[in-house]
Amino acid sequence: MKLILFFSIFIFSASANTGKWSALMKLIDQEVATINKARKKTSHLKYRLLELQSEKLKLWKQRENELFMKSSLKGKKISRRRAFKRTLSLYEKTRKQGLAIIRKHPKNQYRAAIYYTLALNSRDYSYDDKEFRYLRSALALSPRGSEIRYLTRTSLAEYYYNKKKYKKAVNIYKIVTKNLDDEWHTKNLYNYGWCLLKTHKFEKAITTLESAYELSSKNYYIDFRSQIMDGLVNFYVLGKQVERGKNF
Secondary structure, three states: OHHHHHHHHHHHHHHHOHHHHHHHHHHHHHHHHHHHOOOOOOHHHHHHHHHHHHHHHHHHHHHHHHHHHHHHHOOOOOOHHHHOHHHHHHHHHHHHHHHHHHHHOOOOOOHHHHHHHHHHHHHHHOOOOOHHHHHHHHHHHOOOOOHHHHHHHHHHHHHHHHOOOHHHHHHHHHHHOOOOOOOOHHHHHHHHHHHHHHOOOHHHHHHHHHHHHHHHOOOOOOOOHHHHHHHHHHHHHHOOOHHHHHHO
8 A cells, every 4th residue: 555655646747757657667567576476366465456557557547648638739639549548458457357356256355445446447547437337336345434435435426426416416425524534525515515506405505615615724624715715606696695705
């Protein structure tokens, strides 16, 4: 997990610097090679390989995205499937790898985490629209009160939010936003507020965004004040509480 954290910290700079990109890719390949030396791979080691493959996906997506953007700026037309050919190929390999672990170890403790990883990979690196299916499987298999269950619920709420299925999103965000320990709590409240607005719960929507704004001033949480303030302008008008907006 420390290696994954290392990747997350430097992933952006890596995409802008070929040397760092290559260094990170080398680190991944080295750990993969080390794991592959094991004569018998446990479900834990196989899951670790899935994590590493997913990190490769991040790197390749960013590399190919840079090339795609450069081609676009030069006026060259290229389809996304062609532009992200390596990413899509690696995605499919990673997807099959995750499903193979579950088939080989049907009762392993990482099943929920594997499905969650597959869901995020489907969302970020493919066009196969399998995110929802994998999220549902992850939620069904995750232990109550576990971190993976919370993360899956949050992603499922975002899925409904992005698909404009606001009533379903509201039901999940009611649960998700009870967790005050997540630094992204302010973002969750922001999304929740919009879902409430779309379902015509104006008073609750306004209160939720005001709360998100106040929490954003605390160092612990991600600062969403700019987005929240832009949203509140619409919320006060649609909720017919312009005077409240002035006072706020």
